[in-house]
Amino acid sequence: MALAMGLVPVAGADDHRARINYMIHCQGCHLPEAVGFAGKVPRMNGFAGYFLHSQEGREFLIRVPGVATSSLPDDQLTELMNWLLLTYSAEQLPEPFVPFSVAEVAALRPDLEADPEKTRMRILRQIARGLPSLAVELELISGG
Amino acid sequence: MKWLDGMTESGTREIASKTSRRGFLGRLAAVLAGGAATIPLLPVARSQESSNPPPGEQGDPTSCEYWRYCAIDGFLCGCCGGSMNSCPPGTEMSPITWIGTCENPVDQKKYIISYNDCCGKSSCGNCLCQRNEGDRPLYRPQVSNDINWCLGTSSNSYHCSTAIVVGTALDE
């Protein structure tokens, strides 16, 4: 929380609207507080920020089915993704955090990811090579 | 459209009279007929004792017409030993669910409704409702009530449906 408050808010973003959109469009599967469900639905709380440590990971977050095929317009989807990262996974974000732009989201979402599970693990393993905290999370190395 | 009103209404009455002898089938038929018509719903899907709505709400929470059930498809947990927002004894509430919005006629606000299923026992069998406002086909699963949402529970056996207010939607 302290970290999240330390980050610069995204200009023009409506946090309340983002929170409501999260509840209506994401929470059914990803659960309140984005905790996910082990083995069925990926956890985003304390995790999603890791993906921004690579360009491919950054793009992946927009190309996963729940995001890409959402009924939200590009601007509200962008706002929601930035809010989600800052609210639930600020600690995992790279420094500096570059928020998603509407143009970026609009360009990425038509390119739906074909095999999210496989791609996800490949991207995470790649990022984990330079990020011990993620490697511990993935149990690639033991956390001491 | 007067002729259609008449037809549907008489059709529905006919169904009601034909099915009164047939236990749950009659209730199911009446639920379906209620869906077909824009006339007041037949006295179906009501428990023996009608329950009172919580503050800020009006109506009979054991009626399919109750405002929170605008996209519910299944058995009302309030008629099964649970309530609008709790599961009956011995069941398990599915954490994974689908979420919609319904308008509360008391304050004309749109509320966010989480339709968590209660799972782990067979169909409750009481108060079957089907309403589909905002429901979409299976390719939009996050807003589809055709799905058994007993996902993430130890058993995927569907028992009944809750309608939990989890927030207030935005003013459009």
Added chain:
Amino acid sequence: MKKLMLVALICASAVFAEIQPEPTGIIETLPETWPAHWIIAHDAAFFHMSDGKLIVLDADSDDVTGRFKGFMNASFIGMFVQARTRPEIYLAETFRSRGSRGERTDVLTIYDKRTLGPVGEVVLPPKRSSNMPTDYNLQLVDDEKLALIYNFTPAQSVSVVDVVAREFLAEIPIPGCALTYPMGGRAFSSVCGDGSLLTVVLGDDGQQASSSRTEPFFDVDDDPMMEKAAMHGGIAYFPTFHGNIYPVDLNGTVPVVGEPWSMIGDEEGGWRPGGLQLAASDSSGHLYFLMHAQGREGSHKDPGVEVWVFDGEAESRVSRIELSLPAISIAVTRDDNPLLIATNINMEIDVYDATSGNHLRTLGDFGQETPLILRAAH
């Protein structure tokens, strides 16, 4: 006195032949090819889902005993498809080891149409989608060699089974997309949440060889396309909530999306398609849709009071059939004198002459509870 009685008995037996002892152990069988007017009613047993049934009925019969041919069990909202080239029916089922609880096992059960008995099964990943039954949860491709089963966990995928070798082959991810619409060769399409179609071409090992996606072509928010299509000649005719038809040619390995046309035209009354299994076709290419008037948001599953019949190629309406009772599901037999069969809101099956629209009979007494889905026999 004794003599007299004996005489009387002998006389009586001369008039009424004495019942001869009968052999025990006789079990009926059915023909390999079922008559065209036989139907399968899927009683999904909504009130006790582990006891679903696929009931075989003769829709021509007014005789209660003669019309009931037998049934197959279908556990927990089973999904089924009939083979045309083999006397087999494939049924995706879910079992739990302790009834309503316990370990879950999903299987594809293979039924023999002659005995209505299971002759084999293939264990599936315990992921198959548990939803109100549709025609497109289970389909056959590759000349009926491969069965495709839609999974939802909520991650979306398709299980591929070789039904000839009776073995599970592969699980294909279809993220953001649902169901399985059979295509030419070893291909299938799924409808996606952004209004596009995903197409997967399988290799002969059942694994994904390639995939492609169409551009989004329908409006998911303002006039959603239903997932319930009428199929004829390899073309899927998808109705939308507001009564437009998208014809999609699935004959090749790339779907060809045609121009949409309106079922409603300038007809007044707010007519819209609606129901559970609301679309059907006959062998001449006529398409049948359950229709209700005064359509509104949320009416897309309302029972239909009429069936509208269209010529799919001419894109024009052929007839309107007024139903004797509103119906939630329909099917049409595939012969030259087709029957329209409809599950009415009383949970009985109404039988109509599909050509004249005349109501012929109501099948009401076959032990049914919730016969949600109907299929004509192949």
